[in-house]
Amino acid sequence: MAHSAFDRFHANPDNWKLGIFYFCRADSRIVVPKRIRGLGWTLNLARPLALPFLIYLVAAIHGVLELAVALGSGGDPKPALKLVSGLAALGIITGVVATVADRRYNGRSSR
Secondary structure (H helix, E strand, O other): OOHHHHHHHHHOHHHEEOOOEEOOOOOOOOEEEOOOOOOOEEEEOOOOOHHHHHHHHHHHHHHHHHHHHHHHOOOOOHHHHHHHHHHHHHHHHHHHHHHHHHHHHOOOOOO
């Protein structure tokens, strides 16, 4: 899709619910710039992978914080390391599955 089409979707006020939630089925991106560019990024909630992406992101942040607390307090870092390594493996698997699913969804072959 052309870059200008993404800009058109982004600029359309009908794609912004309550002014802050981006919801555009025609836009294939999961992560998009916030309404006021330069202030960060938000999710395209119309994409099927947006919610799993958000859950994974929160879990990854939690895992890193747990690891930092375990290492900082002299506690046992093994549970936190297992969580972080498990999330890393899950992230790789999810990325591969999402890529294949996106290619099939958009009509492109995965080979």
